[in-house]
Amino acid sequence: MTSALGEAAGSSNFAERILDSAFAAEAGLFGSGPASPRLAERLGDLVVAAKGTAYWWWANRENPLIGRHGGLTAEEMLVPLLAAPLQ
Numbered sequence: 035m036t037s038a039l040g041e042a043a044g045s046s047n048f049a050e051r052i053l054d055s056a057f058a059a060e061a062g063l064f065g066s067g068p069a070s071p072r073l074a075e076r077l078g079d080l081v082v083a084a085k086g087t088a089y090w091w092w093a094n095r096e097n098p099l100i101g102r103h104g105g106l107t108a109e110e111m112l113v114p115l116l117a118a119p120l121q
Contacts (some may be wrong), residue, residue, distance in 0.1 A: 053081045 044118040053061075059069055070076075079100065084090060091097055 051083045052073060053083065054069060055081050 053063070058064070058081040059073060060075070064073065082090065
């Protein structure tokens with residue numbers, strides 16, 4: 035993650051956590067490997083990053099989920115993978 039993105043993610047100013055999608059992609063927010071050719075068409079104009087234990091949800095809807103994902107902390111960005119051969 036670039037220092038500019040890290041600063042935006044850690045900011046207490048809400049507006050600084052609203053990122054232009056192109057900036058977020060170039061900063062590596064969606065991974066360090068090559069981006070999918072379809073990334074731009076799947077993203078909106080902006081990316082909104084929550085901070086700390088905050089998350090985004092519709093105020094007028096039931097909230098059945100126990101967990102969330104998509105944070106900018108190392109614990110949320112680094113996901114372990116367990117793989118086993120199928121044969």
